[in-house]
Amino acid sequence: MSMRSQVYEWANLSTSGNYMLRRGLDAIAVTVPIDRELSVFTGQYGNNITKPAETTATQFVVIEDLAASAYFGGAVQVVINTTSYFQNPDVTQQAGVPGTASPYPRGSSDTSQVANADNGVQLLNAFELTPDVYVLPGQVWDMRYSQTVTNAIGSTALNTLSTSAVAAFVKYTLYDGPDALIANKLLELGVTVNPNNVDWYKRTLIEQQSASASAAAVAAANGGGQ
């Protein structure tokens, strides 16, 4: 299993405090700060993991899809080491892919209301992550969720304040061991890193070895390399 499809889902749901490791029973939505990029792995809101996402010397990650809640101005950014992937045309910082362009879940509404009011909208994705994003061996990567509108709806004065859930999702393929070496080789060759091309490279290696073995056998039959 050296080439595996992987997923990570983040939501602002926690059983106590603003964040928790992994997930828990009957977690509730917490208020997320606005206009601030939050790491979905270690941002201390919602479900987190123990350490930042990074590739070892024998791993290669290809990020293939990302999505976020399509309301409250939700957006998701990919960060490799210290560099944000999505930039404005003037090379300034931006929030990344809007949830309205890549909604999670697909088919969701573009609004979230108290009492689950549903406006009937069913959003589809206007964005596909092509080409994929490569995380090379030894790099640290992150997914950062941000929103421009508060998810705490209502009024504290009227005691009607309630908090909506928001989420982000990433799908990636993890290449490990020999497959990570092949992924690096494909990158050097300028070939897209995907499972098909990794398999193609393996086949090519096998064919080359078979051809060499056949040539050696023919040479041996003819009295040795004359």
Added chain:
Amino acid sequence: MRSQVYEWDASRTNVSGSAMTRTQFGSALSIFVGGFGNNITKPAETTATQFCVIEDVAVTPSAFTGYGSTVAYRGLNAGTNGSTGIAGPRAYVQIRINTTDYFLDPDNVGNDGVPGTASPYPRSVNFQPVFNLYPDVYVLPGQTWDVRVTAYQQNNVASTLTTGQLQCFVKYTLYDGPDALIANKLLEMGISVNPGNVDWYKRTLIQSQGM
């Protein structure tokens, strides 16, 4: 070479004798031999002459919603005790081969698996997939495999689950006998195991024999 499916519903009692209740929320439950919902008589395993390719997994979706409602949202229960900002069971599906979980968090710890929100079952206009299982998962001859469901929002379901509240679906292809041998050969050659490539290998063998 046969396309196969398995559907699990937490409310059924076939073989297991018990429908799932809120008590089982928070732990991973095998859809084959977990003891709740419809089960089979023994764990899923391949014999020495079988090769299994898991092509899709899906589980009941959930929706992220506003807090404070007990009404259903797009067909999903939003909380018998008051919604917590999520409608539906907040379910995930993991594949396990022998004792190894397939889906990991980026810190290399086995996670709950694919969210139903990313790979919903059933699929609808409201809930469409954002995930496809590619590359496929191979179960080699002699291995035991399992599909495990974990759900977290017990407040969103009845004390004993009713039909459709938590379902899981798996689609796989079973290669048996000579086709399993070919599947192994394709794996050695670094070629994806699928019905088209198995047929291609057979044609190549036939052509090489001059038939």
